[in-house]
Amino acid sequence: MQKDEFNTKIGAIAAAAGSAVGLGNIWRFPYVLGENGGAAFLLVYIGFTLLIAMPVLLTELSIGRMAGTSVIAAYKKLAPRRKWYLIGVGGVICAFFILSFYNIVSGWTLLYAYKSLVGDLQGLSEAEITASFEATSGNTLVCFGWMLAVIAITVFIIAHGVKKGIERYSIVLMPLLLVLIIVICVFSLSLDGAERGLEFMLRPDFSKLTPKAVFAALGQSFFSMSIGMGCMTTYGAYIKKKQNLSKSAISVALIDFFVSFTAGLMIFPCAFAFGINPGSGPGLVFVTLPNIFNQMVMGRVFSILFFALLVIAALTSSISLYEVLTSFFKDHFSISRKRASVFVALATIVTGALCAFSATAFNFFDNFTANVLMPLGALFILLFVPCCLGKEKIRAELEAHGKPMRWFGLYYFLVKFIIPALILLIFVNSIMSWLGINWL
Numbered sequence: 001m002q003k004d005e006f007n008t009k010i011g012a013i014a015a016a017a018g019s020a021v022g023l024g025n026i027w028r029f030p031y032v033l034g035e036n037g038g039a040a041f042l043l044v045y046i047g048f049t050l051l052i053a054m055p056v057l058l059t060e061l062s063i064g065r066m067a068g069t070s071v072i073a074a075y076k077k078l079a080p081r082r083k084w085y086l087i088g089v090g091g092v093i094c095a096f097f098i099l100s101f102y103n104i105v106s107g108w109t110l111l112y113a114y115k116s117l118v119g120d121l122q123g124l125s126e127a128e129i130t131a132s133f134e135a136t137s138g139n140t141l142v143c144f145g146w147m148l149a150v151i152a153i154t155v156f157i158i159a160h161g162v163k164k165g166i167e168r169y170s171i172v173l174m175p176l177l178l179v180l181i182i183v184i185c186v187f188s189l190s191l192d193g194a195e196r197g198l199e200f201m202l203r204p205d206f207s208k209l210t211p212k213a214v215f216a217a218l219g220q221s222f223f224s225m226s227i228g229m230g231c232m233t234t235y236g237a238y239i240k241k242k243q244n245l246s247k248s249a250i251s252v253a254l255i256d257f258f259v260s261f262t263a264g265l266m267i268f269p270c271a272f273a274f275g276i277n278p279g280s281g282p283g284l285v286f287v288t289l290p291n292i293f294n295q296m297v298m299g300r301v302f303s304i305l306f307f308a309l310l311v312i313a314a315l316t317s318s319i320s321l322y323e324v325l326t327s328f329f330k331d332h333f334s335i336s337r338k339r340a341s342v343f344v345a346l347a348t349i350v351t352g353a354l355c356a357f358s359a360t361a362f363n364f365f366d367n368f369t370a371n372v373l374m375p376l377g378a379l380f381i382l383l384f385v386p387c388c389l390g391k392e393k394i395r396a397e398l399e400a401h402g403k404p405m406r407w408f409g410l411y412y413f414l415v416k417f418i419i420p421a422l423i424l425l426i427f428v429n430s431i432m433s434w435l436g437i438n439w440l
């Protein structure tokens with residue numbers, strides 16, 4: 001990826017949004033919200049997005065733009081002779097763990113696009129749709145095979161330099177996915193019994209707000225915005241100095257939130273209308289949506305389009321994860337980008353196989369990355385600002401476009417004190433509740 005080609009061909013913001021919007025919004029957000037009680041979780045999630053995730057995103061973009069390099073090199077450049085580059089190493093490990101289960105879910109999505117195409121899901125009852133997903137996700141060979149197909153497509157895209165092409169198309173295709181979600185949403189809301197889904201998502205019941213739910217909301221806000229592991233630092237390096245970073249961070253966060261929110265509005269009314277348990281876990285999207293498609297006019301066309309576009313959304317996110325990994329291997333072992341991407345693919349096949357084989361491994365990678373590695377990564381990224389950069393340097397970067405940042409005081413206060421304290425508090429609280437100690 002060369003700096004200038006990125007600048008002229010596609011806005012860095014669109015690329016950052018492409019990384020942020022993915023399975024995290026449409027597959028993960030609804031299932032985590034469903035498992036954690038609905039509306040109360042949503043409120044906390046919104047709070048964390050505004051108060052924690054957005055400032056972290058802004059910080060990552062600034063550090064990336066300041067250094068102008070990918071993540072490990074960025075910390076080495078900004079803090080030579082110190083160990084801060086370990087943030088980048090943590091990011092590489094995190095990207096690798098995420099890809100391990102992400103590729104499996106992308107594989108399911110590709111399989112569902114195929115199933116829709118050949119009409120495999122047509123006319124099935126709710127019970128049959130659920131059974132069909134269980135058979136798919138419980139079959140190691142099927143999961144592994146479709147994961148291999150997804151990895152092959154990704155490596156093809158990266159190795160043949162069509163990545164730029166994909167990014168260019170995604171500028172058109174991602175808004176199309178959003179339009180499709182909105183159409184499905186309208187249909188879902190018109191189903192009998194949809195109100196109960198709406199109520200689940202929008203009327204908070206605070207008794208459901210357990211420490212685990214708060215912890216999950218924090219993790220989801222990090223996962224969804226691709227922060228805390230260096231991805232966004234890399235994108236920051238491609239943003240021009242004259243661009244207003246705060247505006248960029250707000251746009252990415254808003255787009256990301258909007259997609260998740262509408263995905264929820266699409267899933268829950270439908271889940272309740274068809275009597276599907278909203279807490280049924282990672283299969284939620286795959287067991288609810290085929291029911292709507294079976295009732296919609298031209299449902300099969302909608303189904304093919306939806307899953308195919310979701311594969312593309314997943315690809316733009318996983319390509320950004322590959323980017324973190326390939327640039328690490330390329331620089332660290334002085335090998336070509338092609339070799340590095342093949343090496344990364346082989347490594348993710350091994351850990352992906354583990355996730356295909358065991359649901360426990362899948363859940364571990366899913367929860368450990370979002371809930372532990374990413375918030376911890378963010379904690380160190382934030383500490384880097386007062387410890388290494390200092391107030392004036394970060395201010396200069398945030399105001400490099402030539403206008404003072406009105407909210408700088410608040411931003412700096414959040415970054416220096418509030419967010420690190422909140423992350424630690426949420427961690428301690430969940431450890432305590434896990435140990436059965438009620439201390440708050």
Ligand code: PHE
Binds near residue numbers: 021023024227317321
């Ligand atoms: N944010 C992406 C999604 O929502 C996942 C992702 C996480 C991508 C971390 C890159 C880095 O699907």
